[in-house]
Amino acid sequence: MTASISDVATQAGVSVATVSRALRGLPNVAPSTRDRVLDAARDLDYVADPNASRLAAGRTRSVGMVVPLFTQWFFSQCVAGAEGVLAAGGYETLLYNIGSHESRRRFLTELPFRKRVDGIVLVDLPVSEAEMATLCEAGVPIVTIGLRTEQAPSITIDNYGAACTATRHLVNLGHERIGMISNLPDDPRHFHAPVDRRRGYQDVLAEHDLELRPELDVPGNFSLEGGAEAMAQLVAVDRPPTAVFAQSDEMAIGALKTIHDAGLRVPEDISILGFDDHDMAEFVGLTTIAQPVVQHGELAAELLLERADRPDAEPTHVEAPTKLIVRDTTAPRHPARRDGPHRPRRARPLAGPPRGLP
């Protein structure tokens, strides 16, 4: 069988206590003793059983990443960022994928992370005050991404401000009929981001005395398919929008497909603006609001590790920056009719123009 601590102790001629101390690099071990222990451990190919260590020490040296939808770009980036700093700090990363309504409910009631991890980071998990209180009662340090509460450190962005910036960009290009693709209205989960972004969008329209038309605010479910379907609705509307602010790049890219399928052109006929700066955004020329997602994850992990040391400190809240990145999917309305200094950029076509048959 695999060697245990007492095998190492025997071989090194010391007690298990000394082995434990030597192997963990604790002070108060004579250098010569330490060497002997290290040798023995190497000889026997020994590794400590983490479960025994955890049981005895009361710490697990692992943290849980709680994400609603693991396959989405945003979440995988967050997790990757966190995993990096956690691994560097000697922590394992556990995955709690709670996409389904059922798994979310079970997570919230059974609190499966109790006694199992030293901390959790909630990535864009929409929880009510009451639910957050329950989670906190589990006694496990928490950090949230995309949600700010009194109870735990958090990393957020200024969704309202970013949405204002996005919408203003479109308004400044001369657009007056501006649509939005957002979340499902009846989503039982209450994400904050879509709500705040909607407010920004609406406020900027109001600010410019632009008509607020409910039929231009359509749900896209934050997916490629959802974005495509949402755009189909927008295109079919009476007096359709000349610009659309999609609340995620994935929805924006879905929308681009619909626009093309409908025989329309971006940005000549319609401008599209996304959110996130997805890896793909640059490659499809998408104008978007960038946010440093990997860094969200890194920061969350750092805050969590920090919190392990000072659990009673005032929660730190950090607001990460966002930035408008103008690429090729937004342009002035009716660019061909303008003759000002501004020349429209053209979105990068995947293919050239159709050519007449010879």
Next chain:
Amino acid sequence: MTASISDVATQAGVSVATVSRALRGLPNVAPSTRDRVLDAARDLDYVADPNASRLAAGRTRSVGMVVPLFTQWFFSQCVAGAEGVLAAGGYETLLYNIGSHESRRRFLTELPFRKRVDGIVLVDLPVSEAEMATLCEAGVPIVTIGLRTEQAPSITIDNYGAACTATRHLVNLGHERIGMISNLPDDPRHFHAPVDRRRGYQDVLAEHDLELRPELDVPGNFSLEGGAEAMAQLVAVDRPPTAVFAQSDEMAIGALKTIHDAGLRVPEDISILGFDDHDMAEFVGLTTIAQPVVQHGELAAELLLERADRPDAEPTHVEAPTKLIVRDTTAPRHPARRDGPHRPRRARPLAGPPRGLP
């Protein structure tokens, strides 16, 4: 403090052994006793400490997913697939992200998963025979994705055959100068997929007496950026290719950007064919070889769970299917000059054609 098993035992008026049995649903517990235990556990909000359970039982009920690059689409899909069936089977999912050379080395020498998980799945981890042997010696059941060995069950695809299909598609469209975008030639890791795909590509060219030009086989590093750079090389070559087979969709999409930036059109000037059927592929109209990546992960998890029961059974090897999906980025060479029944499809442009200034 949080309740332990003896608290529950006291409250229910039974021994801890009985609590343990009742809570785990073991037989040989009187229904009335079980009820009393369940009540007590609920009252006390009790959950078993997994570390204690693991130490006593010798099983961890968790498995490790070992991936080279967590943020890449392929791997996140695999992990998501596996996580789903593992969670359903009562297993936790641990992440081993070993992208860097250093972390890979440490993984292979320290075998950090020992005593920590009941099994690991190696996702596209290129390991030598010797390394695989080392891993097996750790005594932890293994399943591999994308690599077939004698030692462990595996899930692979027919990379050679798929590459033949891809290349033949281009040949059949009349292309004679066909490029390839693949892995870095000096990558110290020896992935099998790029090698097998290259063979398929080369064999089909040879089969059709098409010239094999080394300068048309360029490295793309399986990333968007790499694909873009590779395409830049191909475009600059003397007698450039009229079609390119990129070994991943991400590289293909990177290539599309370069083509556009160079003022060329897809598929009129050049055809592009990818590999994977990335979520985005449909949305950029990319012709590609599809493989069921999420299912790879699911299958791997199933094989692993199975193997836990029958560790000495002959390893099962499954070859997952692949399928050519023709979309808009491939077309006959010089389509305008043909007048057969085949009308070229046009790649979906993100924007319409440039129009002359008014």
Next chain:
DNA sequence: CTGAAAGCGCTTACAG
């Protein structure tokens, strides 16, 4: 069907 007890493999005061 149930309990007493050993044991899983560590860590950590405590004493020296």
Next chain:
DNA sequence: CTGAAAGCGCTTACAG
């Protein structure tokens, strides 16, 4: 600097 011993919170023969 080192060791003996208790203890972490479970599970599992074994006995009844």
